[in-house]
Ligand SMILES: Nc1ncnc2c1ncn2[C@@H]1O[C@H](COP(=O)(O)OP(=O)(O)OP(=O)(O)O)[C@@H](O)[C@H]1O
């Protein structure tokens with residue numbers, strides 16, 4: 001990691017986030033390079049979800065600055081927030097699939113919302129569902145799917161718009177080892193296709209992967225990198 | 229745009245019952261308000277027509293000399309506002325009465341002496357046909373020496389004008405009330421749909437949907453509901469109108485006036501207005517809901 005400055009797609013400078021008196025993040029400074037795969041780890045309540053939420057302006061910082069792909073988040077007018085969010089594909093901790101829409105419609109919604117041409121949407125939806133092995137369940141409703149299947153749909157939805165950055169919040173949280181491995185392999189697929197991927201997790205198995213950077217949060221603070 | 233429309237239609241289909249109730253309520257509101265407007269339009273028309281036809285009868289005192297009569301005529305014609313003064317002799321007046329009494333004119337044959345006074349029938353210039361000018365003119369004419377009495381239906385014109393004014397006021401008040409009611413009804417329905425869709429809306433925002441993308445289908449829904457409601461309300465009113473005119477209207481229509489419905493263009497305007505009001509309802513809800 002000599003000189004990644006020019007390649008950084010996300011930068012956080014002394015970021016603080018407080019919920020009332022509770023400090024969820026304190027003085028976090030972090031750079032994430034283009035096409036990096038980064039794990040953010042830490043105990044429950046350490047601030048992982050909060051960190052991800054700040055990136056797509058799910059919340060505003062209390063202090064400090066965040067740059068995402070050239071956009072300064074504290075200076076974005078409300079009307080430009082959708083532009084920022086389209087840079088991301090987000091896999092939420094609780095999936096956030098719409099129960100009254102089919103798998104297909106859930107994925108298609110992202111593309112419609114992003115203003116994609118209606119003629120390209122069906123093809124795109126199918127192809128991304130194929131990657132996660134859910135093409136044959138296209139017309140099912142999320143509540144009828146298993147947790148692992150829902151998680152795969154969530155991955156497909158996050159990746160459908162070819163986002164520059166994929167945020168994955170506990171993508172393997174409630175899954176068994178095999179299902180978790182599958183999810184990670186899909187994320188790897190999108191990583192090799194050029195996406196920057198940030199995974200928040202406390203899954204020890206995942207962290208054993210040698211090739212990826214891991215940053216650790218404790219009580220809202222970033223721990224110094226462990227000496228190898 | 230087509231996709232927005234499809235989404236709006238899907239929402240409407242998913243909330244059929246709610247939408248149906250909204251449309252019916254809007255229809256009832258519009259029907260009542262439009263019935264008032266219709267009354268107002270027709271009453272105004274009648275008033276106008278009556279005023280067009282207003283003639284003033286100036287009755288002369290008995291035994292006026294030929295010269296004095298000529299003199300009176302000249303004086304009448306010189307008064308500003310008078311268009312024409314026509315002399316009606318006692319005999320002509322009796323003939324007219326005979327004509328009006330039709331089958332009972334035998335009664336008049338028994339008269340020994342013509343009891344009717346001589347008179348002038350005055351037609352008025354168009355800008356003098358309102359009740360204030362009429363009153364003013366009548367007073368002036370009544371002051372002439374040879375004039376016994378002036379008649380122009382002063383009482384009923386005054387009263388009718390007052391009633392029409394009152395009704396038009398009530399019409400505006402009721403119209404305003406129903407306008408607000410319609411906005412409120414549509415706003416409430418949209419609010420319920422928004423509430424049912426809140427999770428979905430939140431997700432759409434998180435994945436980068438613009439406000440426009442989220443809002444437009446709701447605006448369309450409001451407009452469809454407002455438009456359908458107005459259409460239904462006006463349609464029912466038209467049916468009621470047709471029924472009534474079939475039933476009782478014909479003799480009245482030929483003798484005195486015709487009761488009219490709104491012209492097509494006005495109807496189109498009202499439906500358009502309903503759509504605007506529906507849009508406004510959506511706007512109110514979205515404003516509250518999306519901060
Ligand atoms: N909206 C909020 N209002 C108040 N406090 C909050 C809010 N969101 C998070 N917090 C607090 O901020 C801290 C960090 O929360 P966060 O969700 O980021 O933790 P996490 O690392 O994602 O935990 P987990 O592994 O359980 O998901 C917690 O103490 C939490 O209670």
Ligand SMILES: [Mg+2]
Nearest residue numbers: 048049050093
């Ligand atoms: Mg979390």
